[in-house]
Amino acid sequence: MTDYSSSSMTRRAVLGAFAATAVMTAPTYSNAAGFLRGAGDIRRIRMTSPRTGESIDTIYWIEGEYIRDAVREVELFMRDWRTNDIHSIDLRTIDIMAAAHGLLDVDEPYMLLSGYRSPKTNAMLRSRSSGVAKNSRHLQGQAADLRLGSRSVGQMYNAAKACRGGGVGRYSGSNFVHMDCGPVRTWGS
Template sequence: MTKPSSDPRRLFLCNTGKLALAGALLPLSARPAFAALATLPEARSLAFDHTHTGERIAIVYAVGEQFVPEALAALNRFLRDHYSGEVGMIDPQLFALLYRLKQTLSCESPFQVISGYRSPATNAHLRKTRGGGVASHSLHMDGKAIDIRLPGVSLVDLRDAALSLRGGGVGFYPQEQFVHADTGRVRNW
């Protein structure tokens, strides 16, 4: 059994309610606040590099089973439609799925994002200009899908790990160098 810390800051963090603390520590741009949130024992974090915008984000999106609203808002903006700039609402369960995927693969590298949210107009345009592969009712439009790769992990291993989780749909696109993961019904292609 470990002795409780006598550090007043740690005591404060441990005793003030994790979700309330998460909200109080943000805005997310405050680095010391993010670092404090990240030290919580049940903090769940993800990191992403966006291949189209060049943006990067590393964020604690949940503490235990409680999602951090400010983090979800930042992730919604990060995963916006990179064609139009439109921000959609990303299903928080998608982040939980990606976290489980990261754990399954024992990989700390940031996910490389090819596509997150997609507006209906962008989806329609891509259906017309890309010779297939874009569903008319894509879960990207509902914020329930993401196209990713993971540096240091083969696409086959990424696909197989996603399939093993049975958390939704998994699409394998070796020519385009990404794996599609969604929180829809379990299926693969």
């Protein structure tokens, strides 16, 4: 990792320039995997769970191949913590999360608030909040709700949006960003 604090260019300027470049390349790399192509021969995901107390730091892709055992670890980690149900996680979602994390240039792991949701959990959450979709991408293992202590919701939202890999929701009041591998769209405030 490069320390930009000693140079004349601020960290914010570097991130802004990189995000602008990323957005300009979006037509060529219209998904998160495009951002990861230049990232070397590995893809890594780091997360903690405040619900289970678990953490994961794994390389899930090396030299063009997903590592089956590492992907299974991610799926176990992203399980429905309320029911312990495990579901396959769409690899595109993991790639979006990793690409956005790379754009944010942080060492801090994501805090996973919600990954896969069982139908039972989703129904319970819908009964408590109008903001939970009936056919949520969480039900298909295609979404994650994430937080970083060192980055604002706006910064995370902009990084995920720059990936143009799926849906990005900004939940400033609850301090998290939703990332999914569905159609490219944005919402929230």
